[in-house]
Amino acid sequence: MIDNELEKKLRPPQLDLKPYPPKIITLANGEEMIVREVRRDEVGILLGTVQPLMGVQKDFYDIVAARMYAEILGWFTYRVANEFILVGVIDGEIVGIVNSRLVDEKEGMSFHTIAVKRGLRIGAQLFAAKMEHHIEFLGNEEVHIVAESPIGFKRWMIEYELEDRTDQYPQLRHELGGIPTYTLTRPLYDAVKSAKVTGTRPVPPEKLASADNLKMPKEYPQIPGFKRGES
Amino acid sequence: MIDFSMYGKKKPEVCAHKCPGCGKLYYPAPMVCDDCHERRDPAGVEHKRWEKVSLSGPCTLLAWTRLFALPEGFDKKYLLFGIVEFENGLRASGNLLVDQPETNMKLTAKVDVIKEDLGEEVFGFQFVAPE
Amino acid sequence: MGRKVAAVGIGHTVFGNLSEFDLVDVMGYASLNALDDAGIRGKRDLVEQVFVANMGGGIINHQTGIASSLVSRIGIEPAMAELVENGPASGASALKVGYMAIASGLVDVVMVTGGELMRTITGWKGTDFVATLLHPEAEYKYGLSLPAYGGMFTRMYMERYGLTERELGLVAVKDHQNGEKNPYAHVRVPCTIDAIHDNENAHVINNYVAEPLRLYGMCPVSDGAASIILCAEDSPKMKEFTTHEPIYISGISSATDTHCVHNRKDPLILDAVRLGAEKAYKMAGLTAADISFAELHDAFVILELAISEEVGFFERGTSKDALTRGETAIDGKMPINTSGGLKSKGHPVGATGVSQVFELVKQLRGQAEKGRQVKNPKHGMAVNFGGFGNNVVTTICSRGGV
Numbered sequence: 001m002i003d004n005e006l007e008k009k010l011r012p013p014q015l016d017l018k019p020y021p022p023k024i025i026t027l028a029n030g031e032e033m034i035v036r037e038v039r040r041d042e043v044g045i046l047l048g049t050v051q052p053l054m055g056v057q058k059d060f061y062d063i064v065a066a067r068m069y070a071e072i073l074g075w076f077t078y079r080v081a082n083e084f085i086l087v088g089v090i091d092g093e094i095v096g097i098v099n100s101r102l103v104d105e106k107e108g109m110s111f112h113t114i115a116v117k118r119g120l121r122i123g124a125q126l127f128a129a130k131m132e133h134h135i136e137f138l139g140n141e142e143v144h145i146v147a148e149s150p151i152g153f154k155r156w157m158i159e160y161e162l163e164d165r166t167d168q169y170p171q172l173r174h175e176l177g178g179i180p181t182y183t184l185t186r187p188l189y190d191a192v193k194s195a196k197v198t199g200t201r202p203v204p205p206e207k208l209a210s211a212d213n214l215k216m217p218k219e220y221p222q223i224p225g226f227k228r229g230e231s
Numbered sequence: 232m233i234d235f236s237m238y239g240k241k242k243p244e245v246c247a248h249k250c251p252g253c254g255k256l257y258y259p260a261p262m263v264c265d266d267c268h269e270r271r272d273p274a275g276v277e278h279k280r281w282e283k284v285s286l287s288g289p290c291t292l293l294a295w296t297r298l299f300a301l302p303e304g305f306d307k308k309y310l311l312f313g314i315v316e317f318e319n320g321l322r323a324s325g326n327l328l329v330d331q332p333e334t335n336m337k338l339t340a341k342v343d344v345i346k347e348d349l350g351e352e353v354f355g356f357q358f359v360a361p362e
Numbered sequence: 363m364g365r366k367v368a369a370v371g372i373g374h375t376v377f378g379n380l381s382e383f384d385l386v387d388v389m390g391y392a393s394l395n396a397l398d399d400a401g402i403r404g405k406r407d408l409v410e411q412v413f414v415a416n417m418g419g420g421i422i423n424h425q426t427g428i429a430s431s432l433v434s435r436i437g438i439e440p441a442m443a444e445l446v447e448n449g450p451a452s453g454a455s456a457l458k459v460g461y462m463a464i465a466s467g468l469v470d471v472v473m474v475t476g477g478e479l480m481r482t483i484t485g486w487k488g489t490d491f492v493a494t495l496l497h498p499e500a501e502y503k504y505g506l507s508l509p510a511y512g513g514m515f516t517r518m519y520m521e522r523y524g525l526t527e528r529e530l531g532l533v534a535v536k537d538h539q540n541g542e543k544n545p546y547a548h549v550r551v552p553c554t555i556d557a558i559h560d561n562e563n564a565h566v567i568n569n570y571v572a573e574p575l576r577l578y579g580m581c582p583v584s585d586g587a588a589s590i591i592l593c594a595e596d597s598p599k600m601k602e603f604t605t606h607e608p609i610y611i612s613g614i615s616s617a618t619d620t621h622c623v624h625n626r627k628d629p630l631i632l633d634a635v636r637l638g639a640e641k642a643y644k645m646a647g648l649t650a651a652d653i654s655f656a657e658l659h660d661a662f663v664i665l666e667l668a669i670s671e672e673v674g675f676f677e678r679g680t681s682k683d684a685l686t687r688g689e690t691a692i693d694g695k696m697p698i699n700t701s702g703g704l705k706s707k708g709h710p711v712g713a714t715g716v717s718q719v720f721e722l723v724k725q726l727r728g729q730a731e732k733g734r735q736v737k738n739p740k741h742g743m744a745v746n747f748g749g750f751g752n753n754v755v756t757t758i759c760s761r762g763g764v
Binding site: 258259293294295296297298299300301302303304305306310312313314322323324325326334345346353355356 | 503623
């Protein structure tokens with residue numbers, strides 16, 4: 001049995017975050033992806049989505065999936081002061097996940113980005129949505145970023161013109177491992193917003209309802225022949 | 232005769248090459264003249280070296296792009312490039328330093344540092360708005 | 363015109379990210395697919411000569427002597443073997459050299475295999491690698507790349523002929539429709555004109571890469587290989603090839619143009635495309651009107667339009683009208699890029715020219731997948747565009763007896 005007194009002492013003081021207003025993006029193939037925040041009661045579906053990718057030893061899926069799995073659990077079990085998770089959903093099915101948290105109301109700490117469905121730049125759209133949430137809805141002035149994939153990281157560094165804050169170590173350390181830390185500031189965000197951030201709000205209610213009951217992906221392009229229940 | 236200027240600061244210029252046979256200008260340099268078939272000898276031993284003629288100044292923008300797909304070594308969000316035509320009819324490609332370019336606009340080609348390679352400054356065309 | 367040369371075996375790998383594999387293994391896989399298709403896996407010694415098409419093995423994969431490596435990997439020594447490098451047109455150039463080897467009477471059976479592994483390096487390094495074909499002093503050093511010339515060419519064309527970004531998007535939509543049905547294609551996801559142009563999200567989904575060219579205006583960077591076995595029709599060895607109807611190379615030629623794009627009198631006129639095509643038509647005794655379908659080098663979607671005009675399918679500036687009327691769709695009068703083109707099928711530079719002719723043979727045999735088979739084709743044309751149009755190879759393939 002859980003010792004409630006001890007458990008209370010273990011939990012960091014919770015910082016409540018403002019909600020992310022859902023949006024809808026038409027992807028290149030015409031499919032509509034709804035981007036919305038997940039609820040605590042959806043954690044099982046998230047974990048089930050991420051878990052098969054922990055065995056994909058390519059394109060950093062294994063480490064990103066394993067770390068994201070732990071981060072989601074950390075949020076569920078109140079081991080972090082706060083965390084938000086956004087999902088991309090097509091026809092009710094999860095196609096990508098991003099997560100992140102706040103250090104305080106000024107600073108965001110970006111965690112991970114994972115795309116299940118490929119070839120439609122879902123990762124790029126979800127990463128942009130995560131930055132949108134930090135700067136526009138949570139009101140952060142800056143977001144600190146590192147990445148597991150050197151190519152993905154370089155792409156963000158160049159496309160968002162992120163500021164190199166590596167020299168501020170150890171005062172500034174990214175929670176995922178310290179340095180190098182790059183930072184998206186509000187002015188940098190404003191400069192790329194029109195080219196990077198898209199989506200229509202509000203999402204028509206019937207479309208939003210289609211993303212209400214999240215489903216785990218049936219297929220993973222990263223795992224040929226995948227069948228749920230056998231992994 | 233040793234060319235002592237080699238040891239000084241390099242002159243920032245890009246040159247056209249003039250055929251000694253008929254005077255036709257080329258950029259960049261060919262090995263033989265299209266018109267009079269005079270050969271160019273870069274060493275100036277068996278055939279003539281061709282006179283270098285500094286190329287810069289007023290030009291017209293023929294085509295341009297804002298390029299986001301830059302090669303390794305140019306870690307920028309984008310660079311602008313253009314093809315221009317000089318008053319003498321020669322044309323060149325180079326960096327375009329005008330943020331809202333328009334085809335056929337009048338520009339000035341200047342020569343400046345376009346990148347550093349192993350600590351050495353590399354000079355090339357920059358097309359800018361005329362002063 | 364020398365001897366009649368038939369394509370008697372064709373092979374292909376999937377195009378995409380094959381960076382976990384070895385370059386010569388990938389080429390070997392396509393080669394064995396071609397040997398299997400020709401029905402001579404157990405009689406590989408029929409192949410007397412191999413020409414390998416590859417552009418960047420020495421730079422990207424740090425590997426040289428690739429042709430010698432390939433013959434050994436697929437066990438066909440002592441066949442003669444050489445590498446042919448002609449930038450992104452290496453594939454068709456190798457085929458042309460293969461044709462010449464047979465036509466000259468030197469050999470009867472030639473294998474031409476093109477392959478490239480470009481995904482083993484980052485996209486930035488890949489862009490740099492392809493850009494090394496530009497003029498080092500007058501172009502390359504500035505950071506100019508092939509997409510930059512694609513962008514500038516597109517803008518000039520739009521300004522002269524009134525082509526719109528929407529029409530450019532329609533080329534991609536058509537190519538992806540075909541590529542979706544091609545099991546070898548790199549990007550088998552369709553795209554819609556609403557999503558990549560009309561929709562309010564489109565400018566982000568389909569972002570600029572080299573203005574005015576957007577993401578869906580450029581081919582992906584791909585790995586892959588393709589292989590074709592050629593045999594002289596008059597050779598006694600021809601009777602060994604009984605698995606498929608032979609398809610003939612009825613015309614093959616090429617032409618070059620100025621190294622620097624800026625030195626072309628009219629940069630919108632692609633002399634190397636037009637002159638190469640004229641020679642190929644003459645050799646085949648055909649005209650543009652005889653061609654049933656074509657594979658045109660759409661590394662940038664504008665090139666599909668510009669090449670289709672330069673080879674005489676349409677008047678200058680009017681290919682966009684043919685496109686919007688559906689004439690270049692799979693069921694149109696002149697289907698173009700039935701394989702998905704470079705845009706959807708992908709562009710492993712050394713493999714592309716061989717892959718285009720693979721598609722011609724497949725279509726002419728009537729073996730294309732459901733939904734992308736051209737109806738009763740007689741002659742197919744492939745244009746493999748090297749440099750920014752400074753070395754272009756045109757191939758015409760025909761069914762026998764037509």
